[in-house]
Amino acid sequence: MTKEILLVQKFNINKSKGFIKKLALDPSLTKDDLKKFITFDIESITDIDSLKKYGDEIYFDPILITAVDYYNKNFNNKFLRTIDDIRIYDSIPTQKSNNQFNLRLRSNVLDKLIEFFLQFIDKKFHKFRLYAHNLSSFDGILIMEAFFHMSEQHGFRLEPIIKDNKIISLKIRFGKTSGNKYRYYIEFHDSLLLLLGSLDKLSKTFLHDHNDLHKINDQRIKDLQLYKESRNKNNLQESLKDILLYCERDSLCLAVIIEKFAELIYDLYKLNIHKYPTASSLSRAIYQSNFLESEDLIPLISGDIYKDIKKAYHGGHTEVYKLYSDKPVYSYDYVSMYPSQMINQYMPVGKINKFIGNPLLNGETLDSLCEQLSFIKCSVYVDKSLNRPVYHTLIKINGELRSVCATGTFLNQMVFVPELMKYNNLSNGLIKIIPESIQEGYTFESKILFKDFIDNLFTLKKSVSKDNPLYQISKIIMNSLYGRMGLRQELTEYKFMDKLEN
Amino acid sequence: MKIEKFSFNENVTIKDIIEFNNLLKSLVITEKYSDEVTLKSSVPIAAAITAHARMYMAPLLLDEELDILYIDTDSFKCTQKITELERYKHLGHNGLGGLKYEYTFKEFIALGPKVYGGILHDDNSEIVKIKGFKNKIEFDDLKKLLLGNKELKLSQHKWRRDLFKSDIKIMKSPYNLVLTNNKRISDLKTLETNNYHFDCYDPEAVELELLKKSLERLYQRI
Numbered sequence: 001m002t003k004e005i006l007l008v009q010k011f012n013i014n015k016s017k018g019f020i021k022k023l024a025l026d027p028s029l030t031k032d033d034l035k036k037f038i039t040f041d042i043e044s045i046t047d048i049d050s051l052k053k054y055g056d057e058i059y060f061d062p063i064l065i066t067a068v069d070y071y072n073k074n075f076n077n078k079f080l081r082t083i084d085d086i087r088i089y090d091s092i093p094t095q096k097s098n099n100q101f102n103l104r105l106r107s108n109v110l111d112k113l114i115e116f117f118l119q120f121i122d123k124k125f126h127k128f129r130l131y132a133h134n135l136s137s138f139d140g141i142l143i144m145e146a147f148f149h150m151s152e153q154h155g156f157r158l159e160p161i162i163k164d165n166k167i168i169s170l171k172i173r174f175g176k177t178s179g180n181k182y183r184y185y186i187e188f189h190d191s192l193l194l195l196l197g198s199l200d201k202l203s204k205t206f207l208h209d210h211n212d213l214h215k216i217n218d219q220r221i222k223d224l225q226l227y228k229e230s231r232n233k234n235n236l237q238e239s240l241k242d243i244l245l246y247c248e249r250d251s252l253c254l255a256v257i258i259e260k261f262a263e264l265i266y267d268l269y270k271l272n273i274h275k276y277p278t279a280s281s282l283s284r285a286i287y288q289s290n291f292l293e294s295e296d297l298i299p300l301i302s303g304d305i306y307k308d309i310k311k312a313y314h315g316g317h318t319e320v321y322k323l324y325s326d327k328p329v330y331s332y333d334y335v336s337m338y339p340s341q342m343i344n345q346y347m348p349v350g351k352i353n354k355f356i357g358n359p360l361l362n363g364e365t366l367d368s369l370c371e372q373l374s375f376i377k378c379s380v381y382v383d384k385s386l387n388r389p390v391y392h393t394l395i396k397i398n399g400e401l402r403s404v405c406a407t408g409t410f411l412n413q414m415v416f417v418p419e420l421m422k423y424n425n426l427s428n429g430l431i432k433i434i435p436e437s438i439q440e441g442y443t444f445e446s447k448i449l450f451k452d453f454i455d456n457l458f459t460l461k462k463s464v465s466k467d468n469p470l471y472q473i474s475k476i477i478m479n480s481l482y483g484r485m486g487l488r489q490e491l492t493e494y495k496f497m498d499k500l501e502n
Numbered sequence: 503m504k505i506e507k508f509s510f511n512e513n514v515t516i517k518d519i520i521e522f523n524n525l526l527k528s529l530v531i532t533e534k535y536s537d538e539v540t541l542k543s544s545v546p547i548a549a550a551i552t553a554h555a556r557m558y559m560a561p562l563l564l565d566e567e568l569d570i571l572y573i574d575t576d577s578f579k580c581t582q583k584i585t586e587l588e589r590y591k592h593l594g595h596n597g598l599g600g601l602k603y604e605y606t607f608k609e610f611i612a613l614g615p616k617v618y619g620g621i622l623h624d625d626n627s628e629i630v631k632i633k634g635f636k637n638k639i640e641f642d643d644l645k646k647l648l649l650g651n652k653e654l655k656l657s658q659h660k661w662r663r664d665l666f667k668s669d670i671k672i673m674k675s676p677y678n679l680v681l682t683n684n685k686r687i688s689d690l691k692t693l694e695t696n697n698y699h700f701d702c703y704d705p706e707a708v709e710l711e712l713l714k715k716s717l718e719r720l721y722q723r724i
Contacts (some may be wrong), residue, residue, distance in 0.1 A: 020542060041692075044670075051659060059669045137663060138670065145522075145668035152525055165665060175516040284542075298547065302540040313549035316575025317556055317563065318615035319685060323648055325694045326572055328623060329579050329610040332601050334558075337576035341554035342600030348546040375546065388563045388570070389697055390556065396708050397684055397698065404685050408700035411707075419553040426564045444546065458598055486548025488534035492517070496527040497505045 003273070010063060020298040023288035025270045034262040037129040037252055038120060039191075039255040040067035042139045045086065047228040051315075061089055062142045064243060065116055068251045071128070072478045075252075077244060080109045083236050090228045113146035121156070122173050126184040129274040133199050133254050135190035149173065149498070155228060159184055160494050161277070168193065169277040191258060193278045194404045197474050199254060206257040215253050221246045248291040264473060268460075283480035291453040295484060297349050298449070302489045304353065305442060309375050311414035313486055314392040314403055339478045340457060342450040348373040351447030358438045366421060366433060367444070374417045376433075376441030382407045383430035390423055392432050394429045409439070454478060506718055522664050529666065558599065562590070572612040578608060579618075611644045613681055621643045635677055647679060651690060654679040 042061040051058060063086065066077040082088070085105060119128065132139035144167075148315040151158045151172070153398065159171040169189055173182035195202055203215045224239050231239065262273045269286050274284035292298075301309070316337075334340065359369065369376065382389045384407045393413060395404045423431040459472040505528065509516055520529040525669055534577045555576070562568055562578065572579040578601075585594030585601055593601040607620030607629075619630030619641045637658055647654045660675040688696035 020544065030561055046672065046701045048672070051672065053672050054676050055656065055675040057662070057671045061673075116671060137661075141663050141665050141670055142668055144665055148525055148529075150523060162665070165663070167665070175560045218581075266528065268687070270663065291600070298544050300540050300542055301544050301546065302536045306536045306545055309545050312595045313545055313552065315552060317559055318574045319617075320572050320612040320614060320695055321686075322569075322571040322613060322694050323681075323688060323690075325581060325610045326608075327581050329571060329581055329607040329620065330583055331604040332578045332580065332584055333604055334576040335596060335602055336550055336598050337558070341558060342549055343598060345550070348550055349544075373546075373550065375549070384699055386564075387566070387697070390560045390563050392556065393703075394705060395698070395700070398685075402684055404698060406698040406700060406703075409696075409702045410700070411702065411704040413705075416549055416553045418550075419557055421562060422557045423564075426560055442546075442597060449547070454598070471524045478594050482548055485544050485551070486543050489539055489541055489543070491534045491539045491541065493532045493534070495508075495532070495621035496642060497508060497530050499505070499528045 013038050017297050018300055019413060020288065020292065020300060022292050022295055023285055025289055026272070028319065029261065029266070029270065030270050031266065033272060034266055034274070035071045035259060036076050036253070037071070037131060037258060038067055038069045038125070039131045039251045039258065040065060040139070041132060041247050041250040041254070042142055043243050044142065045089065045225050045231070047090070048226050049229060052345045060142070061188055064112075064240075064247055065113065066244070066247045066251045066278045067116075067120075067130075068255045069120075075248060076116070076119065078113045079240070079244075080110060081105075083240065086231070086236060088225045089459055090389070095367060109147045110149055114150045117143070117146070117150065118154075120324060121154070121172065121190075122185055123142065123175060124187055125183050129494055130186060130188045130192040131254060131258060132188070133190070133250075134192045135188060136168065139367065140167040140170065140188065140190065147456060158494075158496065160491060162494065175451055186340055188286060189274070189277045191254060194273065194282065195257070195261065196275070197472065198458075199257075202257050202472075204251050205467050205472055206260050207253065208467060208469075210256070211255055213249075213253050216246050216249050218246065219345065233286075244417075258467065261473065265469065278480075279438060280480040281323045283477045284484045287453050291456070292452075299349065299352060299445065305354070306489050307440065308377070308414055311394075312375050312416050317389070317392075317405070319392065319405065336458065336475075336478065337421075339450075339454045341496035342482060343454040343458075344448065344451065346446035347449045348375075348444035349447050349449065353443045354440070355443070356440045357435065357442075360435055361406050366435065368414075369441070370421045371446070372417075372443035373446050374443045375414060376417055377412065377414050377439045378441075379434040379437035380413050380415060380420065381432050381434055382410070384408070386430055391420070409434075412439075450481070453481070506670075522666075571610060571619055574616065579607070579612070588702070609641070611648055613644065613648065613679070615685065632679065637681075647695075648681065648690075651681070682707070 027487040042062050043064045044062040046058045046060045048058065050056065054216045060407065061081065064077065064079050067076070068075055082174050120128070128379060147158055152155065155176055157173040161168040167190065169187055170186050171187045173185045176181035199215045199497040200217055203213065213419050220348050221242055224234065267269055271285055271289060273282060276285055288421060360366070380391055382391050384409055389405045389407050392403055392405055393410050394401050395406060397404065417433070420431070457478040459477070461471055464470045505519065508530065512638070516530060517533045517678060518531040520531070548665065559573065562584070563570070563573070570578055570586070571581070578584065584590050586707070587604065590601070604625040608623040610618070610620035612618040616633035619628065619643055621628055630639045630641055630644060631637060635658055635688040637713060639656065643654055646652060655680060656677040658675060658677050659672045662671050662673055686697050688695050695705045
């Protein structure tokens with residue numbers, strides 16, 4: 001054994017985390033299950049005109065909620081404010097008083113919201129999903145406080161999943177047993193996170209043949225909600241009727257879109273969309289249930305490997321090379337860029353080996369590391385003569401860490417070897433890994449993973465016209481999977497507990 | 503469960519505790535990181551996919567004869583008809599990965615990533631896109647900013663949300679558009695940008711330096 005060999009230590013690090021498993025389809029799933037959902041929508045008022053100078057702020061005051069129980073075909077609505085409340089709200093001139101108004105009449109709204117949602121806390125709605133379009137950044141926020149109170153008053157348990165300050169899902173458990181368990185639950189999802197389009201656009205594609213169900217796109221009603229002046233000019237009683245109609249239509253329109261979406265996904269992949277709160281989780285489920293070939297293929301990655309390889313995970317190139325042109329400039333777009341790479345490139349999978357030391361001293365070459373789809377820690381050289389250097393790295397510029405393509409020598413980089421080898425070839429060595437600098441890294445097995453998945457979805461997309469919902473669906477699913485693979489290994493948990501004792 | 507007991511008994515990092523008026527319980531927010539959680543994902547695959555997308559564009563970026571003004575993840579703005587050049591003809595198709603022509607600008611300005619605008623050749627209409635700004639801006643304003651080297655003072659309505667107070671509000675906020683040198687250095691004489699150069703850059707040394715500075719500050723306080 002030579003000295004050099006001793007320099008490289010290899011570790012097998014595939015002990016406990018395991019692999020992404022195939023997702024078994026539920027044979028008992030029926031089309032009837034797809035109808036077990038409720039949609040709701042809240043309308044609120046504010047006055048944009050009172051935003052006069054910087055720092056001015058206005059609040060939204062919820063006035064009305066409607067819901068469609070799609071399974072039982074029931075409509076529900078409740079006014080959260082009376083006409084008198086709205087007149088008081090509009091009589092207070094500044095934003096600050098609006099806030100005080102909010103505080104004064106807040107408990108009133110809370111009580112009404114609690115009353116409204118309590119009708120769905122019933123075992124007949126066990127496992128139902130409740131959808132609002134844009135729940136995560138609008139309706140969900142307006143109802144959150146009511147849910148805190150409702151849970152405390154009635155002994156329910158709230159289980160929110162919140163990411164980047166957005167509500168991904170919210171489970172309410174009820175029916176407490178003597179053993180402190182809960183028998184039933186309902187769960188709130190945001191249909192926007194699943195369908196990724198405005199209700200207006202979605203209704204035009206999903207409800208192509210049902211003009212009567214389209215979202216009402218009426219500027220007058222929007223103005224009634226956004227401007228005090230508009231409310232003053234109109235008969236408030238009549239206006240509220242119009243707003244109610246508008247709100248009910250939104251709930252119904254969303255319900256029909258969700259049912260249609262659920263049936264299309266069921267017909268194609270035999271999955272229940274109500275189990276998946278986001279497009280990326282649905283995309284992953286479709287891949288795992290219908291396209292994942294084997295069980296020991298995609299390793300689950302967390303801990304140190306995650307932390308290391310994440311350093312080599314960069315976004316796309318975004319650069320300005322020239323600030324101005326008065327000559328013709330042609331604009332080009334790639335067709336489905338990420339899917340086009342997913343379909344035919346080899347992916348790093350299977351058994352992972354970690355090495356410490358420089359494997360080039362141990363018989364490996366940069367080409368062999370490239371074949372093993374390695375991620376390595378090393379130094380990278382980018383020649384000064386390049387005007388558009390393509391090597392991405394994180395650099396502190398003007399006090400902030402930025403993803404930059406610069407020239408120079410970069411130490412302690414984590415890189416994907418095939419990427420650097422490609423740049424090396426294209427630039428005739430002007431961009432390169434400095435061979436003697438390699439310190440450690442990971443090697444993988446390689447396999448084409450997503451060919452059937454992307455083929456299936458791209459064929460689907462090509463087979464229909466742009467106004468067909470399948471066009472939008474296939475596009476969303478195709479583009480949502482890679483991001484799910486790079487999910488941050490962080491989990492924020494929310495628990496309700498008795499207060500600290502003072 | 504009492505919060506004190508929870509924080510002593512379990513190995514958790516409490517990020518925040520939110521107390522509410524009229525509620526007996528508080529909301530305890532805890533965080534777990536990659537050492538403690540395994541969310542079902544595989545970052546090498548995500549890293550490889552985005553790397554391949556960058557590699558796919560690299561031949562064009564490293565082609566010195568192409569006069570490229572602006573790129574963003576999967577698009578090019580260029581003064582040549584790329585797919586009519588012999589060496590890139592194979593890219594001109596509508597299948598996966600094809601390079602599709604969109605439209606022609608007769609005048610074009612790019613100030614930064616996702617901040618650009620132009621006048622369309624066909625109907626003289628304008629396309630102006632500014633990251634994080636929703637209101638309409640005239641192409642002429644971008645031009646004044648660039649050629650007059652002035653700050654563009656805009657105002658917009660910003661949404662603020664407080665999940666735990668159930669508050670949604672809109673604020674009137676200033677938005678100052680300036681030419682930054684965050685990714686490349688702009689040269690206002692040539693109207694081109696140049697890349698940053700580092701004889702030797704070591705992110706670990708930068709991190710260490712930061713750590714040292716914060717430790718020094720801590721010592722000073724003690």
